Amino acid sequence: MSSKMKGKKLPAFAGPLMAVILLSVILTIVSAQFLTMDNWMNILRQTAINALVSCGMLMVLLTGGIDLSVGPVVALSSCAMGILVQRGVTNPLLLIVVALFVGFLCGGFNGLLFTKLKLPHPFVSTMGARQIYRGLALFITGAAPIAGFPAAVMFLGYQNIGSIKFPVCFLAVIVIFAIMGIFLNRTALGRKIYSVGGNKEAARLSGINVSSTLNFAYIMSGIMSAIAGIVLVGRVGTALPLAGETYDMDAIAACVIGGASFSGGKGTVSGTLMGALLIAVIRNGLNLLGAQTDIQYIVIGAVIIAAVFVDVVRGNAEARSRRLAMAKKAAE
Amino acid sequence: MKKAKRWIGILLVLAMAFTLGACGGGGSDAGTTPPADSGSGTAADSGDSGAKDVSSLKIGVVMKSFDEFQQQVIDGAKQGAKDAGIPEANVTAVAPNNESEIMAQVQSVEDLIAKNVDILLIAANQADTLMNALNTAAEKGIKVVMVDTDAPDFKDKVTYIGTDNYEAAYEGAKEFGTRLGGGKNVVILRGKLGDPNHEKRTEGLVAGLEETGNTVLETQDANCESDKAANAMEAFITKYPNQIDAVMVTSDSMAVGAAQAIKGAGLGGKIKVCGFDGFQAAIDLVATGEIEMIIAQKPFEIGRQGVECALGALDGKTYDPYINTGIAIIDGDNYKDYQD
Numbered sequence: 001m002s003s004k005m006k007g008k009k010l011p012a013f014a015g016p017l018m019a020v021i022l023l024s025v026i027l028t029i030v031s032a033q034f035l036t037m038d039n040w041m042n043i044l045r046q047t048a049i050n051a052l053v054s055c056g057m058l059m060v061l062l063t064g065g066i067d068l069s070v071g072p073v074v075a076l077s078s079c080a081m082g083i084l085v086q087r088g089v090t091n092p093l094l095l096i097v098v099a100l101f102v103g104f105l106c107g108g109f110n111g112l113l114f115t116k117l118k119l120p121h122p123f124v125s126t127m128g129a130r131q132i133y134r135g136l137a138l139f140i141t142g143a144a145p146i147a148g149f150p151a152a153v154m155f156l157g158y159q160n161i162g163s164i165k166f167p168v169c170f171l172a173v174i175v176i177f178a179i180m181g182i183f184l185n186r187t188a189l190g191r192k193i194y195s196v197g198g199n200k201e202a203a204r205l206s207g208i209n210v211s212s213t214l215n216f217a218y219i220m221s222g223i224m225s226a227i228a229g230i231v232l233v234g235r236v237g238t239a240l241p242l243a244g245e246t247y248d249m250d251a252i253a254a255c256v257i258g259g260a261s262f263s264g265g266k267g268t269v270s271g272t273l274m275g276a277l278l279i280a281v282i283r284n285g286l287n288l289l290g291a292q293t294d295i296q297y298i299v300i301g302a303v304i305i306a307a308v309f310v311d312v313v314r315g316n317a318e319a320r321s322r323r324l325a326m327a328k329k330a331a332e
Numbered sequence: 333m334k335k336a337k338r339w340i341g342i343l344l345v346l347a348m349a350f351t352l353g354a355c356g357g358g359g360s361d362a363g364t365t366p367p368a369d370s371g372s373g374t375a376a377d378s379g380d381s382g383a384k385d386v387s388s389l390k391i392g393v394v395m396k397s398f399d400e401f402q403q404q405v406i407d408g409a410k411q412g413a414k415d416a417g418i419p420e421a422n423v424t425a426v427a428p429n430n431e432s433e434i435m436a437q438v439q440s441v442e443d444l445i446a447k448n449v450d451i452l453l454i455a456a457n458q459a460d461t462l463m464n465a466l467n468t469a470a471e472k473g474i475k476v477v478m479v480d481t482d483a484p485d486f487k488d489k490v491t492y493i494g495t496d497n498y499e500a501a502y503e504g505a506k507e508f509g510t511r512l513g514g515g516k517n518v519v520i521l522r523g524k525l526g527d528p529n530h531e532k533r534t535e536g537l538v539a540g541l542e543e544t545g546n547t548v549l550e551t552q553d554a555n556c557e558s559d560k561a562a563n564a565m566e567a568f569i570t571k572y573p574n575q576i577d578a579v580m581v582t583s584d585s586m587a588v589g590a591a592q593a594i595k596g597a598g599l600g601g602k603i604k605v606c607g608f609d610g611f612q613a614a615i616d617l618v619a620t621g622e623i624e625m626i627i628a629q630k631p632f633e634i635g636r637q638g639v640e641c642a643l644g645a646l647d648g649k650t651y652d653p654y655i656n657t658g659i660a661i662i663d664g665d666n667y668k669d670y671q672d
């Protein structure tokens with residue numbers, strides 16, 4: 001099991017990386033501004049929110065689930081901070097804790113809908129929850145964006161480090177992804193997430209508490225969305241009740257490009273990070289070229305299909321080589 | 333199983349009771365409408381009987397989606413109702429989640445007709461789709477006022493109150509262009525491709541800027557999302573280093589994103605931002621100087637006057653087919669008047 005995972009880890013992460021490199025070469029040729037330090041720092045900055053949301057989404061996809069509520073959770077957690085700011089709360093630590101707590105609650109609610117109410121599929125439960133969170137975000141803010149956040153809250157999304165202006169938010173992404181990578185591969189709970197996604201029944205029979213593992217995955221997704229919400233507040237200086245309309249699809253795209261599977265048990269943080277980076281590079285490149293959203297939709301759609309197709313081909317090839325190896329063994 | 337049957341029974345009874353109740357309600361409302369008409373007919377005693385009838389009038393407001401602008405139209409309508417002595421509770425405001433949910437608006441209008449509203453304020457997402465529902469409402473004697481966005485083919489409306497998107501953008505861009513002084517390079521961040529409001533606004537901005545001798549370097553779609561606007565602005569800054577003098581947007585959600593990106597690039601003050609709509613978050617940035625000025629329509633006025641005209645129409649008054657509420661310019665001198 002673990003050797004199979006390790007065997008897959010390299011290609012899953014190398015595929016999108018190669019795509020990023022290939023695309024970068026093309027964009028460098030057609031756009032004079034693409035390969036500049038400033039622009040690359042922009043790309044990293046623009047990757048951060050999607051990468052964070054994707055990291056949470058990956059947890060859920062690994063269990064064979066899906067979380068369609070990530071965008072509204074981003075909005076709700078930032079708006080929760082916003083209404084506190086409106087009421088005169090300026091303690092940045094308190095604000096951030098509140099945002100994370102909202103993410104925790106939303107994720108926990110998503111988990112319980114699935115594990116306790118036994119709704120048939122998280123697609124249904126998170127689709128319902130998505131509407132609730134969006135409604136709450138609009139309700140608590142009266143549908144108005146809120147500005148005026150203290151600088152310490154905006155630090156994560158706004159600040160850059162050093163003369164190259166390395167964005168703090170991407171530094172946070174690197175740290176979080178490193179922790180998540182270690183968590184998923186080196187801890188018991190991390191391995192449980194993979195096994196629950198691989199085969200729920202087998203996981204249950206082997207003594208894994210499936211419900212609590214699932215709850216944990218949804219809570220992680222909620223918290224990751226809340227962190228993305230904090231970054232968003234810094235990035236645009238406001239809390240927006242309508243933020244994140246497309247975050248769910250962007251995150252799923254990043255995970256899938258990075259080699260995650262809808263049937264669960266498959267996917268890596270490194271692949272997901274590369275997936276998010278690839279999407280940001282495409283959008284940035286097309287922006288530089290002056291292409292409108294219509295073209296962006298078409299290109300990103302094509303990339304998703306191509307990435308999954310490559311994954312399918314690779315999977316088939318692997319299965320064939322395994323069969324051949326087994327046949328060889330049997331012949332001996 | 334037995335339990336389930338009993339529940340179904342209860343539900344059926346409730347449903348029947350509700351239907352009967354609804355019919356009864358309709359009947360009694362139909363009964364109250366004629367006096368209002370006759371009151372307007374005999375102008376002499378209209379003041380006294382009008383005041384009595386008015387408190388039972390029901391107002392429906394159908395907006396395009398939920399955002400600050402739509403909310404202000406609703407608030408304005410409520411104020412208009414209050415001014416006339418109609419309790420705020422008689423105002424029902426609904427909107428689809430999203431401006432692209434065209435059918436949801438049709439259903440909302442149908443529901444409000446079934447609810448026997450006397451006055452209907454509608455901002456059409458898609459005028460053609462709404463035509464049938466609007467005609468039905470007019471046939472039932474409901475006074476329909478188009479607010480913010482017109483349905484040009486709908487003849488039986490009381491009036492259309494709002495500002496034409498092109499006109500608002502054009503006038504606003506002329507003002508901003510004049511303030512820039514001409515010969516400046518401007519980029520535009522616009523709302524969703526294919527959305528007629530943003531098409532019109534974009535056209536208006538370009539025309540106004542060019543007329544005042546400024547150049548539009550490029551227009552980019554940022555889907556009314558702040559983070560997309562920040563991304564696009566960063567790309568503009570990279571693509572046109574030291575060439576951009578100003579940025580205009582077709583909605584304030586993008587102005588705040590662009591302003592933050594400009595600040596992040598250390599170009600605060602060098603690239604001027606012009607907002608559109610007058611959202612509080614953007615007005616706060618006018619206060620700090622990060623946004624130069626905002627082209628604002630007057631949503632509250634639109635809602636208030638909408639109710640006023642509909643009430644007038646119930647009294648038999650007629651109005652011009654288009655009442656232009658005009659634009660307001662919010663800048664460093666007057667932003668305090670617009671802050672909550």
